[in-house]
Amino acid sequence: MMINSSLKQLGQQLASKQISSVELTQAYLQRVTQLNPTINAFITLDEEKTITQAKAADARIAAGDFGPLTGIPLAQKDIFCAKGWRTTCSSKMLETFIAPYDAHVISQFDAAGAVNLGKTNMDEFAMGSSNETSYFGGVKNPWDFDRVPGGSSGGSAAAVAARLCAAATGTDTGGSIRQPASLCGFTGLKPTYGLVSRYGMIAFASSLDQAGPMAKSAEDCALMLNVMAGFDERDSTSVNREKEDYTRGLAHMHGEQPLKGLRIGLPKEYFAEGLSADVAKVIETAIAEYKKLGAEIVDISLPNNNLSIPVYYVLAPAEASSNLSRYDGVRYGHRAAEYNDLQEMYMKSRAEGFGAEVKRRILIGTYVLSAGYYDAYYLKAQQIRRLIAQDFVEAFKHCDVIMGPAAPSTAFKAGEKTSDPVAMYLEDLYTIAVNLAGLPGMSIPAGFAQNGDGKPLPVGLQIIGNYFDEARMLDVGHAYQQVTDWHTQMPVALENI
Amino acid sequence: MQWEVVIGLETHVQLQTKSKQFSGASTTYGAEPNTQACEVSIALPGVLPVLNKQSVECAIKFGLAIDADIAPRSIFARKNYFYPDLPKGYQISQFELPVVGKGKITIQVPAGKNTEAYEKVINITRAHLEEDAGKSVHDAVEGMSGIDLNRAGTPLLEIVTEPDMRSAAEAVAYAKKLHELVQWIGICDGNMQEGSFRCDVNVSVRPKGTEKLGTRREIKNLNSFKFMLQAIEYETQWQIETLEDGGTIQQATILFNPDTGETRAMRSKEEANDYRYFPDPDLLPLEVTEADKTRVRADMPELPQALQARFTSEYQLSGYDASNLTSSRAVADYFVAVVNAGGDAKQAANWVMGALSAKLNAEEKTVAESPVSAGQLAALLKRIADNTISNNAAKQVFEGLWAGEGEVDAIIEAKGLKQVSDTGAIEAIINDVLAANQAMVEEYKAGKEKAFNALVGQCMKASKGKANPAQVNELLKSKLG
Numbered sequence: 016m017m018i019n020s021s022l023k024q025l026g027q028q029l030a031s032k033q034i035s036s037v038e039l040t041q042a043y044l045q046r047v048t049q050l051n052p053t054i055n056a057f058i059t060l061d062e063e064k065t066i067t068q069a070k071a072a073d074a075r076i077a078a079g080d081f082g083p084l085t086g087i088p089l090a091q092k093d094i095f096c097a098k099g100w101r102t103t104c105s106s107k108m109l110e111t112f113i114a115p116y117d118a119h120v121i122s123q124f125d126a127a128g129a130v131n132l133g134k135t136n137m138d139e140f141a142m143g144s145s146n147e148t149s150y151f152g153g154v155k156n157p158w159d160f161d162r163v164p165g166g167s168s169g170g171s172a173a174a175v176a177a178r179l180c181a182a183a184t185g186t187d188t189g190g191s192i193r194q195p196a197s198l199c200g201f202t203g204l205k206p207t208y209g210l211v212s213r214y215g216m217i218a219f220a221s222s223l224d225q226a227g228p229m230a231k232s233a234e235d236c237a238l239m240l241n242v243m244a245g246f247d248e249r250d251s252t253s254v255n256r257e258k259e260d261y262t263r264g265l266a267h268m269h270g271e272q273p274l275k276g277l278r279i280g281l282p283k284e285y286f287a288e289g290l291s292a293d294v295a296k297v298i299e300t301a302i303a304e305y306k307k308l309g310a311e312i313v314d315i316s317l318p319n320n321n322l323s324i325p326v327y328y329v330l331a332p333a334e335a336s337s338n339l340s341r342y343d344g345v346r347y348g349h350r351a352a353e354y355n356d357l358q359e360m361y362m363k364s365r366a367e368g369f370g371a372e373v374k375r376r377i378l379i380g381t382y383v384l385s386a387g388y389y390d391a392y393y394l395k396a397q398q399i400r401r402l403i404a405q406d407f408v409e410a411f412k413h414c415d416v417i418m419g420p421a422a423p424s425t426a427f428k429a430g431e432k433t434s435d436p437v438a439m440y441l442e443d444l445y446t447i448a449v450n451l452a453g454l455p456g457m458s459i460p461a462g463f464a465q466n467g468d469g470k471p472l473p474v475g476l477q478i479i480g481n482y483f484d485e486a487r488m489l490d491v492g493h494a495y496q497q498v499t500d501w502h503t504q505m506p507v508a509l510e511n512i
Numbered sequence: 513m514q515w516e517v518v519i520g521l522e523t524h525v526q527l528q529t530k531s532k533q534f535s536g537a538s539t540t541y542g543a544e545p546n547t548q549a550c551e552v553s554i555a556l557p558g559v560l561p562v563l564n565k566q567s568v569e570c571a572i573k574f575g576l577a578i579d580a581d582i583a584p585r586s587i588f589a590r591k592n593y594f595y596p597d598l599p600k601g602y603q604i605s606q607f608e609l610p611v612v613g614k615g616k617i618t619i620q621v622p623a624g625k626n627t628e629a630y631e632k633v634i635n636i637t638r639a640h641l642e643e644d645a646g647k648s649v650h651d652a653v654e655g656m657s658g659i660d661l662n663r664a665g666t667p668l669l670e671i672v673t674e675p676d677m678r679s680a681a682e683a684v685a686y687a688k689k690l691h692e693l694v695q696w697i698g699i700c701d702g703n704m705q706e707g708s709f710r711c712d713v714n715v716s717v718r719p720k721g722t723e724k725l726g727t728r729r730e731i732k733n734l735n736s737f738k739f740m741l742q743a744i745e746y747e748t749q750w751q752i753e754t755l756e757d758g759g760t761i762q763q764a765t766i767l768f769n770p771d772t773g774e775t776r777a778m779r780s781k782e783e784a785n786d787y788r789y790f791p792d793p794d795l796l797p798l799e800v801t802e803a804d805k806t807r808v809r810a811d812m813p814e815l816p817q818a819l820q821a822r823f824t825s826e827y828q829l830s831g832y833d834a835s836n837l838t839s840s841r842a843v844a845d846y847f848v849a850v851v852n853a854g855g856d857a858k859q860a861a862n863w864v865m866g867a868l869s870a871k872l873n874a875e876e877k878t879v880a881e882s883p884v885s886a887g888q889l890a891a892l893l894k895r896i897a898d899n900t901i902s903n904n905a906a907k908q909v910f911e912g913l914w915a916g917e918g919e920v921d922a923i924i925e926a927k928g929l930k931q932v933s934d935t936g937a938i939e940a941i942i943n944d945v946l947a948a949n950q951a952m953v954e955e956y957k958a959g960k961e962k963a964f965n966a967l968v969g970q971c972m973k974a975s976k977g978k979a980n981p982a983q984v985n986e987l988l989k990s991k992l993g
Contacts, residue, residue, distance in 0.1 A: 096558045109557065116551050118558055215558040222793035250560050251795050334793055337590050340601020341555045345659065361594055384592070384788035393790060 017042065018178040019503060022087060022235040025181055029076055029086040036076070036086030039181075040069040040130050043088045047133070047179050049512055053160065056174040058093055058151045059101045059134040068130045075128050083238050085128030090180035092171050093134035094141060095226070096215040097121045100131070104217045105149040106139045108342045108349045108368035118215025119247045120184060120226050127242045132180050136170030139370045140339065141188055141219040143167050144442035146195075147433055148372040156199060157506045159470045162426040165195030165442070171229050172199040176473075177509050182230035182239055186216060187456075188223045189327055190421070190446025196229060196458035197421035197475025202492060202502060203229040204236045207483050208453035209254035211240075212247030218338040220331035221252075223450040232502050233459060233492030237261035240485060254483075261486050268494040272309030277491065279305055280315035280414030285445055291424040293464035297474040298420050301461040301495070305418070308494050313414045317406040322399050323448040324440055329383050329396035330451075335373075336380025342368060375436065404452040407479075416491055417479040420445050421458035425472035445477060455480045459492045460501035473501075513756070514720035517748045518728075519677035519713060523690060525669045525700045526644065526708040527570040532665035533643040534561030534604060539667070541706050545649065545660035553646075553664045555599035560794050563588075567667040570699035571611045571641050572800060572808045574669060577697050577815055578636055580615025582805060588641075588795040592788040596659050597646035605670075607789040610640035611798060612669075617693065618817070619685045620835055634686050635674040641798075642668050669699070675714065675725065680744035684737050687711055696841040697812060704735045711735075715744055716761070717751045726751070727761040731768055731775060743768035747775045819844055827857035836865050842879040849886030855893035863889060867910055884913045891920040899980060905929040933980045935987065938971075941979060942988055945970045956992060964988070 017039070020028070028034045044062060051057050065088070072086035096102045096114035098121075103109040117125065124131070138148040146154040146169025154169040156162040157177035164173040168185030172195030175183050185192040187205035196203030204227045211226045218224060228239030241262065246255040267273060281302065286295060306312065344350035344364030351363030369377070383392035410417060423444055432439045449456040458475035466472050476495075480488040496502050532539055535552035552559045575582040589607035615636040623629040646664035650657050671690065677683045691709055694700040701708050711734045716726035731747060734740045746768075751761055764777045814822070816838040823834035837847045843864065850860040868889070872882060892909055895901050901909060901924055912923035924930055932938060946953055949970060956963035971984045 096556070102557065104557070112557070114557075116556070213558075214560050217557040218794075220793075249562060251562055252793075333790060337592050337602050337788070337790070340592060340594065341557070341599060343594060343596075343601060345596050346554055346599060347556070357596065381788065384790055386786045386788075389788075389790070 018046065019231075019505065020181075021232060022084065022181060022230065022238045025087050026083045026085075026238075029072075030081065032076070036069040036072040036088075036130060037066060039086065040065060040088045040132065043132055043180060046512065050177055050179060050509065054155045054157060054173050054177055054179070055152055056135055056154055056170040056177065056179055057090065057133040058103065058105065058136045058149075058170065061100065061133070064099065065130060065132055068125075072128045072130055082127050084124070084242055086130065087181045088130040088132040089124060090132050090135045090171055090174045090183035091121065091124075092137055092168050092184050092186060094137060094186050094217045095121050095184065096217070097131060097134070100134060102134065102217070103150070104140050105137045105151055106369065106373070107150045108365075110150065110349065112347055114215075116215060119212035119249065120216065120243055123242050123245070129242070135168075135174055135183060138167035138169065138191075139373050140217070140335070141167040141186060141191055141224075142335070142372050142376055144190070144194055144439050145427070145429070145432065146170065147429065148370055150370060153429055156426045157509055158200065158472055159426065159466065159468070161428050161468075162466075162472070163198070163429050165198035165422070165426065167191040168195050168203075168229060172196065172201070172203075175199065175201045175229050175231065176505065178505055182228060182235050184226060184239075184243070185229045186219075186224055186226045187446075187450065188219050188225075188331060189450050190443040192227050192229055193421045193446050193456055193458040193475065193477060194442055197477075198426040198473065200460045200463075200473025200475070200501070200504065201229060202232050202236050202457065202459045202496075203227065204240065204457040204485065204488070205449065205455060206240065206244065206485055207254075207455045208450075209252050210455075210483065210485070211243045212245070212250040212253045214247055214249040214253075218334075220334040221338060222334060223327075223331060225450070232496050233457075233489045234262065234265055234496070236457070236492075237265060237486075237489045240489075244485075256483070259486060261489055264486055264490040265493045268490055268497055272307075273494045273497075274305065274491065275309030277305075277310040277416070278313050278414040279310045280313045280410050280417040282315050282317045282320065282410065282417060282419060284317050284320040285419030289423050289441065289444055290420055294420050294422070294424055294474050297462040297464060298418075298476055301476045302418060304495060304499065308498065315410045315413055315417065317403075317410060317448065319399065319403045319406050320448050323403055323451055324444065326396045326399045326403065326451060327443070327447045328379065328440060329392045330400065332376040332380030333383050333393050334380070336377045336384065339369075339373070339377060344368070372436070400451050403448050407448075407452045407454060411481045415481075416484075416488060419477050419479075421475040421477035422446075425464050425466060425474060449479055454482060455485050455488060457488055457492060459495060460504070461499075462501055515717050515748075515752045515755075516678060516720040517680075517744075518675045518716050518718060518725055519680075519683045519744065520675035520728075521671075521673045521677070521683060521686060522712040522714070523671045523687070524644075524710045524712075525671060525690075525694050527567050527667040527669055527699055528701055529564055529566040529570070529667050531564060531566075533564050533567055533641065533667035535665055537665065541703075543662055545658065545662060547662065549646075549661035549664065553599065553661050555601075561604060561792070563795060563798065564667055567641055567669075568611070568798065568800070569808050569811075570667070571639065571669055572805060573697045573699055573812055574639055574671070574694065575612040575615065576805065576809055576812060577693060578612075578615030578617055580636060580639070581613035582800055583609055583611055583613060583798075584800055585609065586611040586640075586798045586800075588792045588798065589789045590792045593785045595645065596657070597648050597661070597664065599646065599661060599664055603643060603645065604792055604795070605642035606640035610638040611800065612636075612639035614638070617686065617689055619682065619689045621679075621682050621685045624681060632676075632682060634676045634682075637672045637674050639669050639671040642670055644668050675716075680741050680748065683713060683744055684741050687740060688737060692840050693816070696816060707735065709735075711740060713740065713744060715747045715751065717748060717755065727763050729761065729764050729766050729775075729777075731766050732778065734768060739768055739770050742770075742773055743775055746773060750775065813841065816841075816844070827851065827861075829857065829861055833861045833865065837861060840879070846879045846882070846886050850890045850893070853887045853890030855890035856897055859893045859896065860889070863893065863910075867907065871914060883916060884910065888913050888920060895920055895924065899931055899933055900924065901929050901931050902977065902981060904977060905931065928978070930978060931980050932975055932978045933983060935983065938975070938979050938983050938987055941971055941974050942984070942991060945974055946991065953992065964992070
C-alpha cells in the first residue's frame with residue numbers, strides 16, 4: 016500500500032516512473048481532504064502551490080536531475096517560514112502573516128525537489144505538549160481521537176501517524192518531536208543543537224530550538240536529515256562541519272547481532288517514579304530485543320535530571336519573553352482594531368494576539384530576567400544547565416547510546432492536563448535534559464499499551480546519542496526496525512481510507 | 513560654597529561599514545525610508561543575526577588606538593524594551609563583557625579667559641559594539657507616525673569615559689579629540705549632522721574638595737560641540753542653583769533645547785526601563801586573538817601620539833606645533849606632504865597653522881578642500897627660502913594661489929613680486945633715499961637708532977617692497993658708516 020511505503024520505496028517508484036509526483040501528491044491531498052477535517056493536522060493547505068511543486072519535481076525526474084526525495088510530498092510544521100505561504104506558528108498573532116522568505120529547512124527541501132504538502136498544526140509558538148494551545152484548535156491522535164497527539168509538533172505527528180504525508184518536519188525545544196513521536200507511534204529525531212540551521216524557523220527558545228525529521232522509520236529520518244543538516248552562515252549557532260550521509264551505516268544493520276559491542280546506558284532516573292507501568296514494560300521488552308541484537312547494557316546515572324524541568328522553565332521562558340517581543344503590532348501580525356496611544360496599542364495587540372500559555376511563559380520569562388531576580392533564576396539555571404550537560408559527558412564515558420522512555424505515559428485525553436500546567440510540563444521529563452545539553456535524541460515505536468477503552472496506544476523508546484552521533488543512533492534505530500514491525504503499524508480505522 | 517562639576521561622556525560612534533551590524537543590508541545614509549531594511553532589519557519572524565566582521569575590526573582599531581585591554585572573549589547581550597523603531601523589541605548590545613576595556617585618551621584643553629592651555633588624561637571605561645535603532649517619523653502623513661528602519665541595525669561603538677572631566681571645556685576637548693581620533697583611524701565619518709557621532713553627557717556637581725559624587729543627570733544626544741558646551745554650562749549652573757536653593761537633584765535623562773539654551777527633563781529614574789539584559793543566545797561569544805590584533809594593527813595609520821613624537825624629533829617642531837598639526841589626520845597628511853615636496857618643516861608648520869588655517873576657517877573649508885595644494889605651498893616656501901620673494905610678497909602669492917590664479921612662479925611673475933637682490937640696483941635706491949632724507953641721516957648720526965629703521969622702510973617703499981630686506985640693511989649700514 017502506497018501510503019505505508021517508505022521514502023526509499025516512494026523514491027524508487029518515482030525514479031522508475033511507476034508513479035508521478037503529481038499522482039502521489041494528489042493521492043495524499045485526497046487523503047488529507049478526507050481526514051483532516053477530523054484530525055486537524057494541517058492548518059494551511061494550498062493545492063495550487065503544492066501541485067506546481069509536484070509538476071516541477073516530475074520535470075526534474077524526467078530530466079534526470081533528481082535526488083532521493085524529489086517529488087515526495089512532505090508536511091511542514093507551521094513554524095518554518097515558507098515564501099508565499101501563510102506562516103502562523105499557530106498563533107492569532109500571525110494568523111494573516113504570509114512569509115516573504117524561505118527558512119533554511121524549506122529551501123533545503125525545495126532544492127532537493129521535495130513537495131510542500133501543507134503547513135501543520137502545532138502548539139502556539141511551540142509552547143505545549145499536547146497541541147492544545149494552538150489558536151487553530153487541537154489535533155486528534157490518530158490512534159484514539161479522544162486523545163492528544165502530544166506537542167508541540169502535534170500536527171506533523173498526527174499527519175505522519177495517519178499517513179497524511181510521506182514524512183514531516185518538526186522542531187524540538189524540550190521534547191516537541193520525541194514526545195509526539197512516542198504518543199503517535201512513529202520515528203522522530205531531534206538532532207544535535209547546531210546541526211540544522213534555525214534560519215527562518217520562528218524562535219521559541221533560541222538556545223534549545225532544533226529542527227528535525229518526523230517519519231515512519233529510522234531510514235526515512237536518515238534520508239530527511241541528509242537534506243536538513245548542513246552549515247548555514249545565516250545562523251551563527253550553525254556548526255560548520257562536513258556533510259554526512261546518515262544512511263551510510265544502515266545496510267550493515269542486518270544479520271546476526273549487528274549491534275555487537277554497542278553499549279547501551281540505562282539511566283536509573285528514567286525508570287524511577289513518574290514512569291507509568293505500561294510504558295516501563297514496553298521499554299523493558301525493547302531493551303531485551305536490543306540485547307538479542309548484540310548490545311550490552313550498562314547502568315548509568317544522570318543525577319541532575321530532576322532539575323531539568325525547573326531549569327528549562329526558567330531558561331526557555333526567559334528567551335521566549337525576548338524572542339516574542341517583536342510581535343508588537345507595529346510592522347506585521349495582529350494589531351488591535353482600536354487604541355488611544357502607543358502603550359495601549361501594544362497592550363491590546365499582545366493581549367488579543369497571544370494565547371494563555373504563551374502569556375504565562377512571557378510573564379515567567381520577564382520575571383526571571385528582571386533586575387533583582389536575574390542572579391537567583393536565570394544565572395542559577397544556566398549553572399545547573401552546565402551540570403546537566405556534564406552528567407551526559409560522564410555517562411557517555413561508559414556507554415555509546417542512552418535509552419529510556421520518551422514520555423512518561425501514553426497519549427492522554429484532550430483536556431486532561433490543560434488546567435494543570437505543571438502536570439503538562441512533566442510530559443517532558445525524559446526529553447528536556449537532552450535539549451539543555453544540546454545532544455541528539457530520537458524516539459522510535461517500541462510497542463503498544465492498552466488504554467482503558469481497549470484501544471492500543473503507541474509507546475516510544477528514546478535513544479540519546481553523543482554530540483553529532485546521529486548516524487549511529489539511526490543505525491541503532493534501524494537495526495531494531497529490521498527485527499520489529501511496530502513502526503509499520505498504523506491505526507486500523509485509517510488503513511482503508 | 514565652591515562647587516565642582518563632574519562630567520562623564522557616553523559617545524555613540526557610527527562605524528563606517530558597508531553593511532549593518534548583524535545583516536547584509538546597506539548602511540548608506542539618506543535613502544528612501546525602509547529601502548535599506550532587509551528581513552533581519554525589520555525583524556521578521558525567524559530571522560537571525562550574523563555579526564559583521566568589519567565592525568569588530570573597527571572596535572579592535574579603537575582599542576589599539578587608546579591602548580586599551582581588548583577582551584579575548586566578549587559577549588553580546590539583549591537589551592529588552594519596547595519602542596516602535598526597535599523592531600525586535602530588544603537591542604543587541606554588549607553588557608557585562610564588552611570588546612574594549614579600560615584605555616586612555618590624552619586631551620589638550622585650550623587656554624580660557626583665566627586659564628592656561630593644559631593636557632589631561634581621560635580614562636576610558638569601556639567601548640562596546642551594538643546596533644542602532646530605526647527612526648520614528650512624525651506627521652509625514654498627517655496625524656500619523658511612520659517608522660523608517662533604514663538605520664535599524666547600523667553598527668555603533670559606544671565609548672564610555674570615567675567621570676574624569678571637571679569643566680565643560682574639558683568635556684568638549686575630549687569630545688573633539690575623540691571625534692578626530694575615530695576619523696583618524698578610519699572607523700567613523702564623523703558627520704555629526706547625520707548622527708554619526710552623538711554624545712550623551714552625564715553631569716553632576718559636588719562641593720569642591722569632597723569625594724562623593726553628586727546625583728547625575730544625563731544630557732542626551734548632543735550633536736554639536738557648541739551645543740555641548742552650552743548645555744553643560746547651563747546644566748551645571750542649574751544644578752548648583754538648585755542645590756543652593758535647598759533643592760535636591762533627581763537622577764534623570766534630559767534634553768538640551770538649542771533654541772532656548774536650556775535643558776529639560778525627559779524622564780526620571782522611576783520611569784526608567786528594566787532592560788532585562790541577558791546573553792543573546794543567537795550569537796556566539798566574540799573571540800579576538802593576538803593574531804587578529806596584529807593583523808588589524810598592521811592596517812592602521814600612524815597614531816597622532818606617535819606622529820607628534822616624530823614631528824618633534826624629526827622636524828624639531830615644538831610640542832605645541834606638533835600637537836596642533838596632529839589635530840586631524842588630514843592636517844597632518846597635508847603638512848607631511850608639504851615637507852616631502854621640499855618645504856622647510858618649521859616654515860611649513862607656520863604656514864599650515866597660520867595663513868592656511870585662517871583662510872580655511874574663514875571660508876569654512878576643511879584641509880581636504882583647500883584650493884592650495886600641499887605641492888603649491890611647498891613651491892611657495894621654496895621661493896621664500898631661495899630669496900626669490902619676501903615673506904610679505906609670499907602672502908600675496910598665497911592669495912593668488914587660493915584664488916586659482918596659477919602656479920607659484922607664474923603668480924610671482926604676473927604680480928611682479930620678485931625680490932631685488934642685485935647689489936647695484938639696491939645701492940641706487942639707497943643713494944636716492946639718503947639724498948632725499950638728509951634730516952633722518954643726521955638724526956641717525958646723532959645717535960637716534962630709530963632713524964635707521966625709518967630709512968630701511970623708505971628703501972623698501974622705494975623698491976615697492978621688492979628689495980631684499982637683509983641686503984638693504986647691510987648696505988645701508990655700511991653706507992652710513
